[in-house]
Amino acid sequence: MLEKIDQIMKELIFSFGYDKASEMFQSISSGKKLRSKLILKIAPLSDESLKLCAIVELIHSASLLHDDVIDESSTRRGKASVNATYGSKNAIMLGDILYSKGYYELTKFDSFICREISKAVSLLSIGELMDVELSKSFNTNKDKYINMIYNKTAVLIEASAKCGAFLAGLDTDKFAQYGKNLGLAFQIIDDVLDITQSSDTLGKPSLSDFKDGKTTLPYIYLYENLDENDKEILKSYFAKELDDSQISWIKSKFNEHNIVQKTINEAKNLAKEGILAIDEYKNDGLVAVMKNMVDREF
Secondary structure, three states: OHHHHHHHHHHHHHOOOOHHHHHHHHOOOOOOOHHHHHHHHHOOOOHHHHHHHHHHHHHHHHHHHHHHHHHOOOEEOOEEOHHHHHOHHHHHHHHHHHHHHHHHHHOOOOHHHHHHHHHHHHHHHHHHHHHHHHOOOOOOOHHHHHHHHHHHHHHHHHHHHHHHHHHHOOOHHHHHHHHHHHHHHHHHHHHHHHHHOOHHHHOOOOOHHHHOOOOOHHHHHHHHHOOHHHHHHHHHOOOOOOOHHHHHHHHHHHHHOOHHHHHHHHHHHHHHHHHHHOHHHOOHHHHHHHHHHHOOOO
16 A cells, blocks of 8 residues: 555656656655554545545655755665755755645645644644754753654644544544654654664664754753763763764763663653553554554664
8 A cells, every 4th residue: 555655646746747856756765654554544445545645745755855954964764865966955846846736635635634734734844943943052841842843743643643533434633642642752762763773774873863953852861860060061962973982971871871761661651642542442553553663672
């Protein structure tokens, strides 16, 4: 089914008949399609649900294109990013094409779906702005971080689950809660992997979040556990290229204060709450998606 979604996406972009846009679009690596998997585990398989998946994936891809320009990222999913290959201007315009095409195709759906997806994309853009603002200094406020990742990451996953439930005639609020928690847990786990995984596994340098000015949850927890001297040392490393000794210092402090496990536990608690929200539906597929995300090797 994921290949079918890729094909629908390709057809939507190729329908413009502009070779440059088609070429750039084909250079985008196909992702894991978490949002599509979510929709298809909730809604019946149909042309409508597959089309919705394609629209959501176009919108998600557009957000990543813009994100890579903002972050000046040279790689995405282990290969050269579109902005690195074609330039930032082209990457931004391709993102605009994907957004606008997605919105156009949304008009063919029920107004509930149009409303939920479009609202999510608006909040996603707010989340991008929040991320940029938080990156200007070392952030120690957990609530600000959670609010940012809700908007930037979780909100479109939440909307996907909610719209899948709408297509299936199920309780949209309960599935929205599942989707929200899945999205939050997903981003928190991603933050952990940036610390624990090798550069080869990540497809980008490890600890790149901190170098890029992102005070993710593990760093917020670490800061809370350090003495005043070590707090100043950690802040001095913020948004800088780190040498091996500095990286070693950070990782040793993570180990000393058991920060990685504390952060994983946060994601696991979110996962439990999300599963509980849809417990009455006994959807083993959704339970597996959530558990596979948090019950893994780190």
